[in-house]
Amino acid sequence: MSIIEDFLRYSRQMNLPEIGDLGQEKLKKAKVLVIGAGGLGCPILQYIATAGVGTIGIIDFDVIELHNLHRQILYIEDQVGLSKVTTAKAVLEKLNPLIAITAIEEKLMIENATKIIDGYDIVVDGSDNFATRYLVNDTCVLLGKTLIYGSILGFEGQLAVFNHNGSKNLRHVFPEPPNPKEVPNCNLNGVLGTLPGMIGMMMAHETLKIILGLPTLRNELILFSTLNWSFTKLNF
Incomplete structure (x- = not known):
């Protein structure tokens, strides 16, 4: 891609003095792994792809279901039953054909987490369960990756950056995962579709x-x- 093509596509952010040519080059060289291609993953993927993050990995083993469509805005009804990661990859490549996207249609587990996460600089966790969140956190700590x-739940969301340049991680805030029987989830308690859009963009x-x-x-x-x-911003 030429400098002219770069500027034509990304000029509105490159005009910011904090970004410019050097910042756009940093985005192009970055390697980001997104965990989950659901409610949080969809807006995360859209915005980092269109901003020009050069290498993006997506891991998810799920398929698109009708009840996903009110919040997972990469997908349409005709795609119900298809793989989320392969569908997301195809959509994102149309949004920005100048970046590299890898679809990983697997469940993230202890057996594969280190191998998958080690290939990326930054991990963005859009998963929806505590087992995966703690696995991702602990693997990022082990490998020295920023997380x-x-x-999200209902009308509320949380956001943090862990393990970045020596900062603390998830276990400093919540040392152990809660009892699964005591954890509310979106399947039972619901979520307004715009909420994951807002938190995902953040x-x-x-x-x-x-x-x-x-x-x-x-x-x-x-x-x-x-x-x-x-x-509210809490220090930990």
């Missing part, structure tokens, strides 16, 4: 800032209630 964390925003070397969250957990627009 962007987000979670996760994408932090990802881009980290790549660009801009100020980012450090040992801070954001609690965001969209019902009454309360925004």
